[in-house]
Amino acid sequence: MNDLRTAIRLALSTSLSNREIGRQLRVAYNTIRRYRQVAEANHYQLDALLELDDAALQAKFGKRTPSGAIKRLPDWTYIHRELQRKGVTRTLLWLEYKEEEPATAYEMSRFNELYVAWAGRHALSMRQQYEPGExxxxxxxxxxxxxxxxxxxxxxxxxxxxxxxxxxxxxxxxxxxxxxxxxxxxxxxxxxxxxxxxxxxxxxxxxxxxxxxxxxxxxxxxxxxxxxxxxxxxxxxxxxxxxxxxxxxxxxxxxxxxxxxxxxxxxxxxxxxxxxxxxxxxxxxxxxxxxxxxxxxxxxxxxxxxxxxLLPLPRRYEYGDWFGPLHVPPDYHISVKGHFYSVPYRLVQQEVYARSTPTTVEILCGRKRVASHVRSEVVGGKTTDREHMPEHHRAWADHTPDRYLQWAQSVGPQALAVVQKLLTDARHPAGALNACAGLQKLSRTHGQERFELACAKALAIQSPTLKSIRSILQNHLESVSDAKTASRLPPHENLRGAAYYGNQEAGHAG
Missing domain, CATH: 3.30.420.10 (Ribonuclease H-like superfamily/Ribonuclease H)
Known part of the structure; x- marks a missing residue:
């Protein structure tokens, strides 16, 4: 149990006294009092504190430096109860009390004086009382x-x-x-x-x-x-x-x-x-x-x-099977019931827990949910969230025909036609994918509107290539007539100029 997190929740959200909380968690009640003082002095809100991970929470509520520390009272109820046990002495209990935090502990003589005074003021059996609905x-x-x-x-x-x-x-x-x-x-x-x-x-x-x-x-x-x-x-x-x-x-x-x-x-x-x-x-x-x-x-x-x-009743809790702790390997995918699910790559070498319901697999790190996937029954399969990938992996994952077709469709029908033709006519698929990557870069550089017009122009002059579209954009030819556009483009094996058609006419005349 995380005593610090639990102590803060109890101190800031219940009516329990410092002593009651200390007794439950077996910590000095002055420690609970200090948590309350720190929260009040810094205007901390419980919801915000509980969002912090353990290290950040410890940094806000960690032990003070021992210089000038206020002496802390022992839990006299615990002391009195332990003294009833065979072989337990005040000296032993004082040593245990001092070991918890030596700088704030009373010396043994004062410890004994305070215990005798407490025992004289309190009954040996105290009825436990709780707040309504607590x-x-x-x-x-x-x-x-x-x-x-x-x-x-x-x-x-x-x-x-x-x-x-x-x-x-x-x-x-x-x-x-x-x-x-x-x-x-x-x-x-x-x-x-x-x-x-x-x-x-x-x-x-x-x-x-x-x-x-x-x-x-x-x-x-x-x-x-x-x-x-x-x-x-x-x-x-x-x-x-x-x-x-x-x-x-x-x-x-x-x-x-x-x-x-x-x-x-x-x-x-x-x-x-x-x-x-x-x-x-x-x-x-x-x-x-x-x-x-x-x-x-x-x-x-x-x-x-x-x-x-009572606290308000939320929707019914959905039970799930828990797995962990699980070590995140270099490929940032963990196995849950034989299927592999991604987690953010920054968690490589860390430990996480997985919760599997009939429909969902959730992954948690430090009690915070870091990933959620639709559950798969495919043993040996892999489910990957692109947001979990490092940048270079994400770029490689996007380098597929489906990704480029999806992108081109979002730009417009002319861009989609160009990409479809590149992928269909390519002799080497890798070269076509590289050309599509170049088209994406042109779209980002010149804007989707000009890029769509340039694709339309390239299709009209029967030259839907990366080289032609780049030239059209660089020379602002997307709005120029087709004949002028063709004359100003660089030579290309798929582009047939005036000389070609002139030779064809001469051959027919002969």
Missing amino acids: RGFVDFSGTRMQWVDPATGEIHVVEIFVATAGVAGLLFALGVPSQKQEHWIRAHSEWYEALGGVPKITVPDNLKSAVLKAGRDAILNPAYLDMAEHYGTLLLPARARRPRDKPTVEGAVLIFLRWGIARLRNRVFHSLAELNAAIAECVDIVNNRVMRHYQQSRRERFEAIDRPA
Whole structure:
């Protein structure tokens, strides 16, 4: 996980305190405070910051020079919790705290004084409180259900996706075929659509479909991260073995075990859709029950408190298979399912990721999309975007009959006729292509209008060659009569002058 990018998004787009963000990301809360101060002092806008690559973002928010640095307070909640563990001492925790940023760390004596003072002021257990619509918690229940194929009798095991949303803890549950990435992500889309909006923060557990590497420097599954960016929600995986990071979903799993799985235990279902319809009925019962403490149901509280604060719901996310990291070779084409797609040539030797949907292949570098192609099923084939080529490759790629015919057609019918004749009559195709390149240059030099007239003149005097058209333009003959034009052109084997026709007449007279 990119802690800097995530910290900035949390600091500038949520109501979380510096301490809460620091606790989630395991960084000093003074660091979060500094990010906010830097953004405010420089009038940085979150959308503009998130467009930056990692290096540019680090340059704007990197660590200050240590001289005159303000002392940073440790995360006392973390310190207190760690002290409950066997073998952990204040000295060890102080050393770890100091190693993070020695220049801003308190000395050990002051560290101990501050901890004792904090412990005297705070209760040992603090209730977590969240803003309306801010958080959603997701997990699999751990208990499976099943349906039976009526035709074959085959039993299909079903995983149960469970989620809660907002202050109200609105329950959602859905049966899916597996815990695989595709089903995990589809369940999120179903959940967001059921809510009618998106929580600002989504807190998953550390299953592989969500997190590739758990811990302080967590690495999120790129497909899951892409889905989150599509919906605009921030992903904050719960820390391993920290049930208090996701208390509402832990409670929701227990509730669904009692009100869903237990109630449906004796029913036989013959399709996944039938099972999910029954699950939805059980979820509605839970959400519509009046809670004694609030004298309202979860649904009523959600509609009144949480729904207005949700992010707007975009179009449904289109799931795609992810590939990478992929090394960009010198020919700037990467292989996705056996087909080769181009990326900008400047990315040669860099690493990119590819996302393949049924219709499209997208290529990303540094979390920015750098290429998009229509998906091809041709194994071994190549799809190239001209804009991805270096200039000399682009010029060579344009050196084809089709390209020249397309260009000539854009100029006019006379230019098209000249190019068609050159390509048809040529003894050597390479020579004809070079002549077409020369015609293009003449068009750019003299303008398309004069060039079209010159082509018409060359056709009229039966000399549609590069040499003739160049001479017509250089001598401004495109508007002169055909006879005068012919007399002023250089000799050419295809051009028949007055002497030729005179000799022909003499022969007939004899």
